[in-house]
Amino acid sequence: MEEFELVIIGGGFAGLTASIFASERGLKTIVLTKNIGGQILLSDRVTNYPGFREISGRELIENLYKQVKSKNVDMRIEEVKEIREKGEKYLIKTDKNEYLTKTIIIASGKIPRKLGIPGEDQFSGKYLFYSFVPSLEELKGKKVAVIGGGNTALEVCLKASEYAEKVFIIHRRSEFRGFESLVQKIKDKENVELVMNAIPKEIVGKEKIEKLILEKTKVEEGKVIPTGEKFELEIDYIFVCIGFVPSTGILEGFVKMNEYKMVEIDKFCRTFDPKTGEIKQGVFAAGDITDTPFKQLTVAAGEGTKAALQAYLYIKGVKGGPVISSWHSK
Numbered sequence: 001m002e003e004f005e006l007v008i009i010g011g012g013f014a015g016l017t018a019s020i021f022a023s024e025r026g027l028k029t030i031v032l033t034k035n036i037g038g039q040i041l042l043s044d045r046v047t048n049y050p051g052f053r054e055i056s057g058r059e060l061i062e063n064l065y066k067q068v069k070s071k072n073v074d075m076r077i078e079e080v081k082e083i084r085e086k087g088e089k090y091l092i093k094t095d096k097n098e099y100l101t102k103t104i105i106i107a108s109g110k111i112p113r114k115l116g117i118p119g120e121d122q123f124s125g126k127y128l129f130y131s132f133v134p135s136l137e138e139l140k141g142k143k144v145a146v147i148g149g150g151n152t153a154l155e156v157c158l159k160a161s162e163y164a165e166k167v168f169i170i171h172r173r174s175e176f177r178g179f180e181s182l183v184q185k186i187k188d189k190e191n192v193e194l195v196m197n198a199i200p201k202e203i204v205g206k207e208k209i210e211k212l213i214l215e216k217t218k219v220e221e222g223k224v225i226p227t228g229e230k231f232e233l234e235i236d237y238i239f240v241c242i243g244f245v246p247s248t249g250i251l252e253g254f255v256k257m258n259e260y261k262m263v264e265i266d267k268f269c270r271t272f273d274p275k276t277g278e279i280k281q282g283v284f285a286a287g288d289i290t291d292t293p294f295k296q297l298t299v300a301a302g303e304g305t306k307a308a309l310q311a312y313l314y315i316k317g318v319k320g321g322p323v324i325s326s327w328h329s330k
Contacts (some may be wrong), residue, residue, distance in 0.1 A: 002097070004099060004101045004102075004226070005028045005029065005311075006104050006311050007032060007099055007102045007103075007292060008028045008107060009106050010031075010038070010106070010108040010109055010247075011033030011075065012033075012038025012109045013304070014288070014300040014307075015031060015109075016031070016065065017286075018304035018308040019073045020308075022311065023175070025309070029073060029250050030073075031068075031075040032076055032080055036061065036065055039110060039252075040057035040060060041058055048286050049297050050104070058251055060297075076096075078094035080093070080108075082250060083092060083104065083250060086280075088102075089101060089102055090103075102314075104261060104282065104283045105284045105311060106283070106285040106286070107287045107300075108247040108248070109249055109288045109289055110246050110289065111245060112130035112240065113240075114240070115200055122205075123209055123238070126306055127209045127236065128251075131156065139163075143164065143168070143235050145169075145170055146169045146170065146213050147171075147238065147240050147241060147242070148170075148171065148242045149171035153176075153178065153242075154176065155182065157169045158189070164191065166193065168233055169192060169193075169194055169195065171194075171195070171197075172198065172217050173219060173224060175196075197216070197218065199214065199215055200212055200213070201213045201214060201215045208236070210234045210235075212238065213230060214231055215227065215228065216228045216229040216230075221299055241255075246288060247289060248262070255272065256272035256273065257271070262290060265286075265292070268310050269284045270283075270284055270310065271283045271284060284310055286304045286307040287299075287304060
């Protein structure tokens with residue numbers, strides 16, 4: 001079993017940023033992640049990250065990844081399955097190995113919210129994808145359904161419409177939540193059909209998707225209510241763009257979370273014990289998985305920085321009471 005001073009769970013913006021600062025502080029660190037990049041890979045255009053007027057999410061992550069690798073950070077593609085206390089340290093089990101560590105930074109981000117309907121798992125990753133279009137060439141001459149009403153759904157719809165024969169954008173309400181400028185572009189597309197006040201109920205097919213069963217809805221007092229009236233669309237591909245949920249399944253009973261399953265942290269990115277409510281010693285969290293209200297790259301980078309520096313101070317013996325600034329530490 002390998003032992004580290006710090007294990008970072010997650011290879012998104014917060015986790016990679018944390019690994020840079022941990023490396024610069026000389027901590028023996030490993031990053032465990034199912035993939036590199038996280039949600040930002042789904043963004044074609046990032047226009048609000050300082051220092052870049054415009055850059056794609058993929059390019060931004062590639063730059064960050066190269067920076068991390070230049071620090072010789074140990075990074076492994078492994079899925080964390082279990083975390084538990086072992087004395088004053090923590091045992092982390094993945095799908096491949098076991099690790100012992102003094103400190104942990106949880107930065108596993110969010111995962112796409114699923115539809116939860118029959119047929120979804122059968123075609124996931126083959127003809128059904130979440131929040132992005134894997135290959136535009138595959139869509140030529142095909143009928144595509146995009147499910148969602150926010151900016152991501154609208155952007156995916158626009159991208160798919162450049163190649164697909166027909167695109168249905170399906171939303172459970174009568175109005176989209178995305179930017180009006182994107183909505184107008186959607187309405188101007190001749191091969192895009194708006195399917196409003198409808199929710200998906202079942203995906204039908206054998207080797208590939210054949211049709212999507214939908215149910216009409218109505219809105220009463222702000223709530224979406226199914227009407228029982230069903231209809232179907234012939235579909236080849238489906239793109240689900242209905243948001244993300246925190247990737248916190250393995251954290252139940254380990255750290256305190258709010259009602260939305262986001263990890264509660266203090267201003268130093270320290271977590272709390274779910275039973276006592278006290279600081280969970282040596283365990284920090286950063287990025288979209290936390291209860292910080294603003295889910296932005298700059299916030300993720302900032303929290304990753306704070307979490308790494310706090311982990312360093314913890315290892316150096318600053319475990320409780322006032323937290324000193326890193327430049328005062330020896």
